[in-house]
Amino acid sequence: MKQAKIATVVFMMFCFLLCGAAPSSAADSKAADPKTKEINSRLPQGLPDDDREENELARSGLIASDPAFVIRDAKDKMVWDMKQYNFLALPDPAPDTVNPALWRHARRGGIHGLFKVTDGIYQVRGYDISNITFIEGKTGIIVVDPLISVESARAALDLYYKHLPKRPVTAVIYTHSHVDHWGGVKGVVSDADLQSGKVRIIAPEGLTKEMISENAVAGNAMKRRAMYMFGTILSKGPQGQVDAGVGKAASSGTISYIPPTEEITRPVQETVIDGVKFVFQQVPGTEAPVEMNFYLPERKTLCVAEIASPTLHNLLTPRGALVRDGQAWYRAINETLDLFGDQADVLFTTHLWPRFGNEKIRKYLIGQRDLYKYIHDQTVRLMNQGYTMTECAEMVQLPQSLAGEWYNRNFYGTVNFNVKAVYQRYLGWFDANPAHLHPLPPEEASRKYVEFMGGSAAVLKKAKEAMNKGEYRWVAEVVNYVVFAEPDNREARDLQADALEQLGYQSESPIWRNFYLTGAQELRKGVDKNAPVQEMSPDIVRGIPMGQFFDLMAVRLNPEKAADKHITVNWVLTDTNEFYTLTLANSVLNYKRVQKVADADATVSLTREVFNSLINKQATFAGRILAGDIQIEGSKLKFLSMMSCIDEFDLWFNIVTP
Numbered sequence: 001m002k003q004a005k006i007a008t009v010v011f012m013m014f015c016f017l018l019c020g021a022a023p024s025s026a027a028d029s030k031a032a033d034p035k036t037k038e039i040n041s042r043l044p045q046g047l048p049d050d051d052r053e054e055n056e057l058a059r060s061g062l063i064a065s066d067p068a069f070v071i072r073d074a075k076d077k078m079v080w081d082m083k084q085y086n087f088l089a090l091p092d093p094a095p096d097t098v099n100p101a102l103w104r105h106a107r108r109g110g111i112h113g114l115f116k117v118t119d120g121i122y123q124v125r126g127y128d129i130s131n132i133t134f135i136e137g138k139t140g141i142i143v144v145d146p147l148i149s150v151e152s153a154r155a156a157l158d159l160y161y162k163h164l165p166k167r168p169v170t171a172v173i174y175t176h177s178h179v180d181h182w183g184g185v186k187g188v189v190s191d192a193d194l195q196s197g198k199v200r201i202i203a204p205e206g207l208t209k210e211m212i213s214e215n216a217v218a219g220n221a222m223k224r225r226a227m228y229m230f231g232t233i234l235s236k237g238p239q240g241q242v243d244a245g246v247g248k249a250a251s252s253g254t255i256s257y258i259p260p261t262e263e264i265t266r267p268v269q270e271t272v273i274d275g276v277k278f279v280f281q282q283v284p285g286t287e288a289p290v291e292m293n294f295y296l297p298e299r300k301t302l303c304v305a306e307i308a309s310p311t312l313h314n315l316l317t318p319r320g321a322l323v324r325d326g327q328a329w330y331r332a333i334n335e336t337l338d339l340f341g342d343q344a345d346v347l348f349t350t351h352l353w354p355r356f357g358n359e360k361i362r363k364y365l366i367g368q369r370d371l372y373k374y375i376h377d378q379t380v381r382l383m384n385q386g387y388t389m390t391e392c393a394e395m396v397q398l399p400q401s402l403a404g405e406w407y408n409r410n411f412y413g414t415v416n417f418n419v420k421a422v423y424q425r426y427l428g429w430f431d432a433n434p435a436h437l438h439p440l441p442p443e444e445a446s447r448k449y450v451e452f453m454g455g456s457a458a459v460l461k462k463a464k465e466a467m468n469k470g471e472y473r474w475v476a477e478v479v480n481y482v483v484f485a486e487p488d489n490r491e492a493r494d495l496q497a498d499a500l501e502q503l504g505y506q507s508e509s510p511i512w513r514n515f516y517l518t519g520a521q522e523l524r525k526g527v528d529k530n531a532p533v534q535e536m537s538p539d540i541v542r543g544i545p546m547g548q549f550f551d552l553m554a555v556r557l558n559p560e561k562a563a564d565k566h567i568t569v570n571w572v573l574t575d576t577n578e579f580y581t582l583t584l585a586n587s588v589l590n591y592k593r594v595q596k597v598a599d600a601d602a603t604v605s606l607t608r609e610v611f612n613s614l615i616n617k618q619a620t621f622a623g624r625i626l627a628g629d630i631q632i633e634g635s636k637l638k639f640l641s642m643m644s645c646i647d648e649f650d651l652w653f654n655i656v657t658p
Contacts, residue, residue: 028524029239029501029517032096035470036502041093043100044508046403051104054310054406057353058108063122063163065113071127071155071253079151079253082126084236085110095238097505099513105311105411106243106510109352114159117354118301118346122164124156129230129247130180131350132156133303135296137274140170143188144303145181145350149253153184169193170274172258174203175305175350176291177211179255180247183537186256194258200273203260203290204282210289211257212544217555218320220649223533226319228655231514233521233531240517243510245412246309246351255537264292268339281339283307283332285325295340302344302361307332308368309351311411315375316421318511323425326376326418333369341365364407371408374398375415379422388431389423410509443658446484456482460491467499472506475499483523487657496656497523519656529652541615546571546578546608549615550591553646559587562645567638570596570603573611584642601638605631 032040043049071080088110094103112126120136132153133144141160146153157169169189174182185201193199227233230250231241241249264271264280271278279295287306295302306313307329316323347361348354355364375396382392393416402408430436439445453459459482467475476499482492497520504516550571562584571580581600582591596603610629613619624630632639 028521029097030498032505033470033502035472036505037096039506040096040098040100044409046400047101047406047409048404051406054104054108054353057310057355058111060353060356061116062111063114063116064159065111069112069127071149071151071251073151073253077252079149080127080155080251082110082112082248085242085248087237088242090238097239098242099506099508101409101508102243102411102510102513105406105409109243109248114163117348118299120299121296121301121346121348122160123348123354124159125353126248127156127159128152128180128184128251129244129249129351131348131352132184133348133350134160134164135276136167137170137276139274140168142171142173142273142276143169144173145175146172146188147184147251148180148255149184149251150187150256151184151253152251153187155187157188169199171200171202173273173294174201174207174260175293175303176204176288177207177214178288178306179211180250181350182207182211182257183255184253185258186254186539189258191258194261199261201258201261202271202273203263204280204284204292205263205265206290207263208259208543212540212548214289214321216544216548216552220651221653222320224651224653224655228515228518229317229319229511231510231518233528234514234517239505241510241514243411244514245311245510246306246313252534255534255540257537257539257543259543279339281336283328283336285328286332287313287324287329289322293336295344297343299346300344301346301348302336302340304333304336304347304349304365306350308336308347308365309349309412310353310355310407312371312408312413312415312418314413314421315372315418316424318417318515323421325425326372326422330369330373330376333365333372337362337365337369367402367405367408371398371402374402375418376422379419380426383423383427388433389420389427389429390431392423393417393419410512412509412511414509414512442484446481449481450485453481456486456489456492460495463495467495470502472499472502476503483656484658493523493657497521523656527652527654533651536616538612538616541612546573546580546611547591547593550580550582550589553582554589554591556647556649557584557587557589558645558647562587562589565641565645567642568597568600569639569642570600572596572603572605573608574605575607575609578608582642584645589642589645600634602632602634602636604639605633 067086069082070078073079088107094100110126115123115125117123122134123131125131128147128149130145130147132147135142135144147156172185172189189199230244234241264282267282269280276296277298279297281293283291283293291305291307293302293304315326341362344361345358346354346356347364355361378396379392382395387395396415396419398415450456450459459478463475463479476496479492479496479499482489483496486492500516500520504513504520507513507516565584567584569582571582578593579595580591580593581597582589606629610624614621614624621630
């Protein structure tokens with residue numbers, strides 16, 4: 001194995017979640033079918049036409065907005081472009097190709113700019129997928145959740161300074177571990193400010209560990225699936241991406257990270273930040289592994305982070321992650337009600353718009369609590385009666401008292417998907433039917449299904465008849481067998497794409513829509529492997545423990561290449577005085593943090609700074625060896641043999657085809 005390939009392997013050890021792929025043209029999109037037009041001609045059953053309150057809340061407090069707003073990075077690359085969503089200004093009714101409830105939600109989400117939430121509290125919304133909040137302190141401003149990208153956060157701060165006094169940032173709060181709540185921190189805080197002690201960085205206990213671990217091991221798969229979920233490679237428009245549920249889309253700028261200078265460690269903890277009293281409530285295991293709300297008693301204002309956004313959220317995000325605990329989620333909201341429900345006159349979240357008035361805030365929190373509790377409890381009831389995951393998902397329907405509220409709708413998560421998440425958490429994927437215990441893999445099963453059904457021509461003939469009847473779910477399912485049996489069958493790919501597209505047009509959930517439409521696009525045009533992808537942040541690399549990098553090497557080990565090999569390699573980090581030993585045996589790679597093993601086959605010595613430069617693609621392995629920055633003692637052949645067993649992950653793996 002060449003040394004250059006070693007560098008590539010090391011570079012690929014860690015993949016970050018959100019990406020900035022270039023959108024594709026909607027030229028191949030088709031119009032809405034008659035069935036879709038009929039479905040989209042009216043709001044979903046039970047949803048009231050009157051959404052004036054949500055519209056007013058979305059516009060409330062707007063100070064300034066720029067309809068031609070664009071953010072670029074230092075290299076003039078587009079990071080954020082709200083002009084792409086100007087089509088949302090089209091008058092009602094909704095286009096035939098967009099669910100009318102989603103259309104209204106997307107239009108509200110397109111209202112962007114600087115907003116006054118209440119005295120001393122401001123938000124910039126529509127500069128990224130999340131909100132950034134500015135709280136006036138005694139000597140400066142406290143920033144809450146500085147977006148994904150440095151460029152977006154800086155632009156938001158500039159907008160704030162354009163209309164309000166230019167006071168220094170004295171503290172930053174991360175409410176939870178997802179990238180859209182900390183990635184832009186260096187757009188509002190400099191390293192010099194931090195080193196001088198001028199700025200406090202406050203987060204729930206364990207945030208750094210969780211933000212690294214959630215996306216590390218499965219990062220490559222999550223990143224690819226996130227493209228589907230957020231519609232990253234779709235064009236923006238009535239036949240493409242219109243929204244991402246909790247915001248328009250994810251920005252594609254520079255991701256940064258500054259570790260917390262202090263952590264909230266108690267379940268409920270009071271502290272004073274720049275003269276402002278905060279009461280933090282930790283809500284771990286809900287929307288994120290670590291998360292926290294906070295209450296400002298002097299302003300009677302409550303921030304509920306992301307556990308009570310004005311949409312149904314995901315108990316299992318379709319991009320992939322550990323399934324979330326629906327029971328912990330509704331209990332956390334209930335605790336919020338007990339702690340602050342009788343006091344709060346203002347409520348804001350880290351996505352979308354705030355709410356006002358104690359009575360309305362209580363109603364809202366009760367509705368959100370009962371939303372998650374109903375899904376949890378009814379799923380558990382049905383699964384204990386023997387219904388399978390798919391059956392439960394079809395059977396659980398929200399009562400009108402919950403479904404009739406615009407803030408409880410499927411604008412991000414869906415009832416169907418969340419029911420499956422609850423089932424998975426308790427019982428896993430297996431429905432106990434022995435016929436499903438060891439099914440054939442998709443390609444083999446598909447060939448046999450197509451053969452049993454009389455061949456692909458017969459399947460497609462019947463599928464077209466079903467398509468004409470508007471049976472899109474069935475067409476997408478049955479034609480998928482033909483696609484996996486005969487991936488080059490153009491007629492099958494086009495027909496399945498047509499069905500997925502109509503399902504996307506009908507979807508109330510924008511992330512379901514994005515999945516359907518991205519799948520349709522890749523069936524028609526294939527996978528565009530040339531689309532640009534957002535680079536990993538050097539700040540993240542610096543924060544990853546070495547052991548976690550070795551864990552990532554282990555999950556890339558190819559067992560066939562490693563068969564019958566027994567190799568031990570010492571790794572020495574000379575600047576941090578860390579010693580690790582990697583052992584390859586039984587087609588498994590193990591590591592221990594120990595002093596050098598005397599009989600190791602090889603010893604690799606380098607600094608952590610050099611290692612980071614390899615991961616960040618600032619240097620090559622071969623170049624650093626030639627420069628004398630990396631030393632290999634012992635058998636270089638054995639070391640190279642171990643590294644040759646490490647697979648490179650292809651980000652652009654197929655999803656809708658074999």
